[in-house]
Amino acid sequence: MSEMSCLFCRILSGEIPSTKVYEDRLAYAFLDVAPQAPTHVLIIPKEHSDSLNDVTQADEPVLGHLLRLAPKIANQLGCAEAGYRTVINTGGDGGQSVDHLHLHLLAGRALSWPPG
Numbered sequence: 001m002s003e004m005s006c007l008f009c010r011i012l013s014g015e016i017p018s019t020k021v022y023e024d025r026l027a028y029a030f031l032d033v034a035p036q037a038p039t040h041v042l043i044i045p046k047e048h049s050d051s052l053n054d055v056t057q058a059d060e061p062v063l064g065h066l067l068r069l070a071p072k073i074a075n076q077l078g079c080a081e082a083g084y085r086t087v088i089n090t091g092g093d094g095g096q097s098v099d100h101l102h103l104h105l106l107a108g109r110a111l112s113w114p115p116g
Ligand code: DGP
Pocket: 007, 016, 018, 019, 030, 031, 032, 033, 034, 042, 088, 089, 095, 096, 097, 098, 099
């Protein structure tokens, strides 16, 4: 996937509008356009990777950073205490529809398990 045609890279560049909830040097977080829960945030690395299948040892700091942002953003949005779910869909069977690595943060209702 070329970064020029990547939907989330176009969101990062501002070409496609998004509702930002958090940003720093390494990551950007914004509201999912099709929320699956009352709170549904996507946390993405600014550097493009297609999916979890593409990451290397060099990506470990940014992956750790994305995970650490989940409780920070959950806290910012007032849902840390009640609880939330983090999900990374990978590949077709994993339900990934956008080929830019992203961490879903879902909250605001009791989420069922297992996923469909
Ligand atoms: P996944 O299916 O795991 O690849 O998740 C992709 C998510 O991206 C999905 O929940 C819907 C969301 N999404 C797709 N297009 C857009 C968009 O243009 N803007 C925003 N904010 N979210 C999008």
